[in-house]
Amino acid sequence: MISNLTSQEFVCSHCGKKVTYQRAIGTHYRNHCPDCLWSQHEDLAVSGDRKSTCHGQMEPIGLTFKKEGKDRYGRERQGELMIIHQCLKCGKISINRLAGDDNEEAILQVLENSKNLTSEQKHLLETQNIKILQEQDKEEILVQLYGK
Numbered sequence: 501m502i503s504n505l506t507s508q509e510f511v512c513s514h515c516g517k518k519v520t521y522q523r524a525i526g527t528h529y530r531n532h533c534p535d536c537l538w539s540q541h542e543d544l545a546v547s548g549d550r551k552s553t554c555h556g557q558m559e560p561i562g563l564t565f566k567k568e569g570k571d572r573y574g575r576e577r578q579g580e581l582m583i584i585h586q587c588l589k590c591g592k593i594s595i596n597r598l599a600g601d602d603n604e605e606a607i608l609q610v611l612e613n614s615k616n617l618t619s620e621q622k623h624l625l626e627t628q629n630i631k632i633l634q635e636q637d638k639e640e641i642l643v644q645l646y647g648k
């Protein structure tokens with residue numbers, strides 16, 4: 501019998517924390533550090549394919565909501581809170597789900613830091629149709645993080 505649960509470990513290349521995680525095959529990888537939220541560029545086409553040869557450090561540069569489309573009144577549906585990473589080496593942008601044990605304060609710090617994005621980064625996000633969250637979205641962010 502093949503177990504579909506494997507325990508994996510990686511050392512965060514940004515803060516040095518040793519991260520242990522379990523994953524079920526076919527579901528999401530834990531691809532970022534729960535403490536500093538930095539990630540590493542391992543995926544080429546889809547999340548978890550591990551085919552990239554870049555291996556650059558990926559900085560958490562902002563937050564966004566997952567696009568859920570419009571409801572029947574034509575309003576945008578409120579999607580899940582996601583984190584935007586950018587590779588320091590090649591500049592690739594990727595959007596990732598948060599995990600339950602991610603540090604909430606670090607997530608809010610990402611929101612703070614995203615105010616200082618360069619116009620180049622903002623342009624890159626725009627061309628990929630990624631809407632970066634701002635101060636006015638903070639209430640919804642807190643609801644998603646703390647459930648209040």
Ligand SMILES: [Zn+2]
Nearest residue numbers: 512515533536
């Ligand atoms: Zn880390």
Ligand SMILES: [Zn+2]
Nearest residue numbers: 541554587590
């Ligand atoms: Zn890269």
